[in-house]
Amino acid sequence: MHTQPAPNFEQDGTGRAAADLIRACVHCGFCTAACPTYRILGDERDSPRGRIYLLKDLFEEGAVTAATRRHLDRCLSCRACETACPSGVQYGRLADLGRAAIEAGGGRPWGQRVARAALRNALSRPRLFAMLLTLGRAARPLLPDRWKRLVPPARAAGPWPAPRHDRVMLAPTGCVQPAVLPAIDAAAARILDTLGITLVAVDTGCCGALGHHLGATDEARDRMRRTIDSCWPHIERGAEAILVTASGCGAVIKEYGHLLADDPQYAARAARVAELARDPVEVLETAVAHLAPPRWRRVAFQAPCSLQHGQKLAGRVEALLAAAGVELTALDEPDLCCGAGGANALLQPAIAAALAERKIADLTRDGPEAILTANIGCLLHLSGHGRAPVHHWLATFDPFSEKE
Ligand code: SF4
Ligand code: SF4
The missing domain is CATH 3.40.50.1860 (Rossmann fold)
Structure with missing residues (x-):
């Protein structure tokens, strides 16, 4: 599919990048059956193919419409469409460009802007989130069900083994998980300890995934740089991997090399961090x-x-x-x-x-x-x-x- 970017997107390079990604789409529609929002809503504009058309219009016309924003907002970033696509369309990367363009283009109703900013701030600042979680747990009986799930009762994390092995892996603490369920990383540390590996918790803060999914590109990139800076001294001392127990964060950290490729100061380190990132299954499947x-x-x-x-x-x-x-x-x-x-x-x-x-x-x-x-x-x-x-x-x- 040919796309001729509007001058504003031609100048900043995103139009050319989007055009290259859109070109791979041959409109076959194999992706639609895999798309959860299409399966629920049945609207072509809530399918990957429909969203690609909307994004083509956005980058060609140079302006964001309410329809483009609405249908892209509903996308879950699940990337099931990529798995289903026979042409190898990198929908996730295209959607990232679209989300950044939508946020930069303005026009989002103020109520949505406030809700999105509040969400980014509340969820991606560990200390603020921990405080809100404490309040939420106190008020839990009064909360609606969908908020109750975000504030499960506290569970003991259990002991974190003392460092005693030459083999070292890193556990970025992230944002929400250490406050809500610290037992996950502690369990990883105990399991690795029995395998002769010390897991070191690194206070990284949010990895940038949340801002990235919400089109807050600059904020997300700052958080990525902070994560790299926190891990880097351990990597220089020989840490062999970065174990990411939340697969959503792992998917984004593995993309750091791409996401910071145009940052001359961080590109090489971002690529190295991405290369070292592992889901726990990649470490444990050979040690069953x-x-x-x-x-x-x-x-x-x-x-x-x-x-x-x-x-x-x-x-x-x-x-x-x-x-x-x-x-x-x-x-x-x-x-x-x-x-x-x-x-x-x-x-x-x-x-x-x-x-x-x-x-x-x-x-x-x-x-x-x-x-x-x-x-x-x-x-x-x-x-x-x-x-x-x-x-x-x-x-x-x-x-x-x-x-x-
Ligand atoms: S399956 Fe791939 S090529 Fe076919 S419409 Fe969907 S994104 Fe385009
Ligand atoms: S990433 Fe978005 S468009 Fe693709 S399958 Fe998931 S919800 Fe549908």
């Missing part, structure tokens, strides 16, 4: 024989979009669990987003709730002992329905978790 006996015998695994489509690790956690002797229930729609993609659990509550209900029904149909996932956003979004407990899959192999 040395893991603790599994805590559950029969589980349903919810593969986050950021894991299966973003990091292209589809089937890997399932294979690890199966190799450890855990039975996985069959799902009808394993590739369907749970609705938490991007920040849509909060910004598009109707779509998010419809997808969550569909996902929970699929996950609980065969009566699993637990639902396991790999991303904090999905974990919170799917919790609280009362049909099965929801955990990070690492808890399967963490003896401390069993004591809760």
Whole structure:
């Protein structure tokens, strides 16, 4: 599909980059059946192909319309369309350019601007979020259900093993996870310790994923640079990997090399950090024989979009669990987003709730002992329905978790 960028987008280079990405699309529509918003809403403009047409118009006309903003806002950034696309269209990168253009173009109603800024600030500032979480937990009985899920009751993290091994990996603390569920990284540290690896928590703050998904490009890039600066001294001392236990953050950190490629000061370090980033499954799948006996015998695994489509690790956690002797229930729609993609659990509550209900029904149909996932956003979004407990899959192999 040919795109002739408008002068304003020609000048800043984004029009040419968007045109190159749009060119790969041959309008075949194979992506539409994979798209959660199209499956829920049935509107071509809420499909990947429809959004690509809207973005082509945006970059050619040089102005943002309310329709473009509305239909792009509904996109969950799940990238299921990329997996389905036979032409290799990099929809995620195109949507990133579109979101940045939409935010820079102005015209977003002030109520939405305030809500998005509040969300970015509340979720990506760890100390502020921890304070709000404490207040939220106190007021939990009065909160509506969709907010209750964001403030689950406190759970003990358990001990973090003292450093004692030559092999070292880093755990970026991120923003939401250490306050809501510190047990996830602590479980990773305990598991790695039994394998002869010290996991060092690095106080990075937000990795930039949230701002990136909301089109706040400059803010997101600043957070990425801060994450790199925090990890870099450890990398120079020989840390062999950066373990990212939230697959949504992992998917973005693995893109740092691309996202900071035009920053002469950070490009090389960003590429190195991206290269070192690992999801836990990439570290543990070769060590199954040395893991603790599994805590559950029969589980349903919810593969986050950021894991299966973003990091292209589809089937890997399932294979690890199966190799450890855990039975996985069959799902009808394993590739369907749970609705938490991007920040849509909060910004598009109707779509998010419809997808969550569909996902929970699929996950609980065969009566699993637990639902396991790999991303904090999905974990919170799917919790609280009362049909099965929801955990990070690492808890399967963490003896401390069993004591809760
Ligand atoms: S599947 Fe790929 S090539 Fe076909 S319409 Fe969708 S994005 Fe375009
Ligand atoms: S990223 Fe997900 S929601 Fe967005 S267009 Fe692609 S499949 Fe649809």
